[in-house]
Amino acid sequence: MSYNLVTEPWIPVSGDQGQTPELSLTQALLEAHDVPSLALPAPTMLPALLRQVLLPVVLHALGAPRTFEDWQRRFEQGRFTKDERELLADYLRRHQHRFDLLSATDRPFAQVANLRAASGETKSATLLLPSVASGNNVPLFSAFTEADVVELTPPQAALWLLHAHCWDTAAIKTGAVGDPKVKAGKTTGNPTGPLGQLGVIVPVGRTLYETIMLNSPVLFDGLEPDDRPQWAAATEDYPTTPGEADPGTAVWSERSARGVLDQLTWQSRRIRLVATETPQGPRVTRVVVAAGDRLRLTPDLEPHTAWTHNPKPKPGQPALRPRRHRSGRSAWHGLDTLLALSLPTDGEGPYTSRLLRQVGELDAEGFLAPAYPLRVETYGLEYGNQSAVVENAIVDTLPMPVAALAAEDSDVRLAVLEAVGQADRVGRALDRLLMDLRRAAGGEPLPRDKGSRPSELLLYALDAAVRQLLSQLRHAGGDFDRLEGELADWEEILWSQASLIASQLLAAAPPTAFGGRETKEGTFRSAMAERGFRNVLYATLPRAADARTSQAATKEPAV
Incomplete structure (x- = not known):
């Protein structure tokens, strides 16, 4: 044969x-x-x-x-x-x-x-x-x-x-x-x-x-x-x-x-x-x-992985260690790693793959068009029981603006990181809202490793919007007005999705949460929890907040 x-x-x-x-x-x-x-x-x-x-x-x-x-x-x-x-x-x-x-x-x-x-x-x-x-x-x-x-x-x-x-x-x-x-x-x-x-x-x-x-x-x-x-x-x-x-x-x-x-x-x-x-x-x-x-060890010539860099490794250990994907997270949740263009100097931190750094260098030197429709595909297997079994496959595809890889101070890179950071902060605010409502109703916060979090619902709801934003930013280049417009549209989507989830949490809170209760950590009431969440929205999403402030200012007073 x-x-x-x-x-x-x-x-x-x-x-x-x-x-x-x-x-x-x-x-x-x-x-x-x-x-x-x-x-x-x-x-x-x-x-x-x-x-x-x-x-x-x-x-x-x-x-x-x-x-x-x-x-x-x-x-x-x-x-x-x-x-x-x-x-x-x-x-x-x-x-x-x-x-x-x-x-x-x-x-x-x-x-x-x-x-x-x-x-x-x-x-x-x-x-x-x-x-x-x-x-x-x-x-x-x-x-x-x-x-x-x-x-x-x-x-x-x-x-x-x-x-x-x-x-x-x-x-x-x-x-x-x-x-x-x-x-x-x-x-x-x-x-x-x-x-x-x-x-x-x-x-x-x-x-x-x-x-x-x-x-x-x-x-x-x-x-x-x-x-x-x-x-x-x-x-x-x-x-x-x-x-x-x-x-x-x-x-x-x-x-x-x-x-x-x-x-x-x-x-x-x-x-x-x-x-x-x-x-x-x-x-x-x-x-x-x-x-x-x-x-013996994964050499730094390995082209297909991001790294965790430790400026002060233990004796016999390399400064760079391969960084694995986390199960249950979309690739855009780790954009800070994909866009980590320089070695961190203080403490451990991410450093993107050799090939993505090369794409950025090619763009910066004029050898690759900023609007090139690059995709980044991520792969991983999650093993269990001493890595003798396969429990899950991790696969995702992202549209990647080439300009985001060109330089640390690239406007497109900063816009991408700003958008991802906003989603993370608003997600944490939703989690805090849930915990405060549980305290206000007489319960206890969820343990860190138990139960589902509203932030997970938010990240899932934002998945299509993030990918759309990345696709649009491919063509923004150095156009500041276009960048601001794309980020304003993104903030509106983030605000709406987060508000919807927050409304569902408030509606599900029992009546006792309205009166609240006193604890060693302070006073917890549903109204105070909602106000704290809204404050985070206004502080985290300035473009969407300005739009709402302007709309409120132009409304005619009630007769």
Whole structure:
């Protein structure tokens, strides 16, 4: 059996008529300018496919951009040139033997040929699918268990293979024959896949080509001489070094990444797909998933994560640590992190991703249009029980004004941060209103980790408005009047939504809240609680407050 990813179709893309045709790797790259987006079975596959295959092929074949001018030239041409297409096609032909998914005699793609478990057993292919019950991983809603026979087509198996290398759960893994670190038929202490340790941030463009370019870091010194993707490992040009394991064997090592290509194609597991021939063609029904390479620490060359910076780290700890997304929060709740353009100097603080900083630098230098319709997609998995199970997927998309990334004092950036800060302060005022009403009625405030908060309702109600504001700010540029107009409209929406929720809280308060009560903290009455909330609205939303003051002043006095 054979299924070569260079020539066989396996990458699903969105078509003109709503269909999802599959392209080979060669087609996907050479026709990237005609591909509006990928149509993958699971959202978290996008960063896996981008990092493990598409981006490293382009960077290794053509080299990374070495100047902003070089990046701009490539981006503005909108497609690979004739010479670049020839280089890509030649590169894929030369490495084609390393892209055979089902090869049993050579090195199958991203796998170990003849990998065997110490127990001699194989497991159901459901092990690759985090949404299917398998072992300790038992999702709440799953129509399948690991006892069911799941037949993956080669395209499906290829995508889930890449996904496992990036997102696999942690803890105990099958011990492989030939791995000297196996004990009692297993290996322990395995971390999650590398993306599972990050809050993944991916800039996305209008076409697959633009997305590849937006994710291509400008490397002024070029790629490291010994850097290579996994399919070029253990070759004459890129031999393994002492202490480094060949990813085509059952042996694994703990080490640092050689460079960007090594980081992107990190082989966090040793895997073998077990395929059988069926009347419909080859199908993957069984797998072996064993321990793979362990990354000593996430290097600051990692392009797809924001960071927490500690100016005074403990001995042996890095100053920068990857920052993960919080479950249950939309991406715009963390815009202060996405727009954190400089390293904090006092205490711990956020620092945005390398690629978003690069977008801002390109805009500031005039190499990317401020009105470019950039999207930022965020991905993460929430693990539970020692990271051995998947509990939730975190996926979101935001329209991002490029000008907001250009400089700390950018008017657009300040407007975005002002809007998000206003939503946060008004949300906290609603929470305080609820607590004061509970006290006024004779109750106690909700514990911090119990119950729902009205701020959550507010943030949910504002979701569409925030995304609309971000889209509009793309075109505001340095137009102060337009910026003020957009913020005035935003404040009106925020005021209305917050007032509606506050009215519902006041209407639900019992009659005893009107009379109130005295406590050690002070006097609490519903009227006082409402007045406090209204004061916050007037102080936080000055444009909306001015509009209401003007309206009140122009009203004719009652006769």
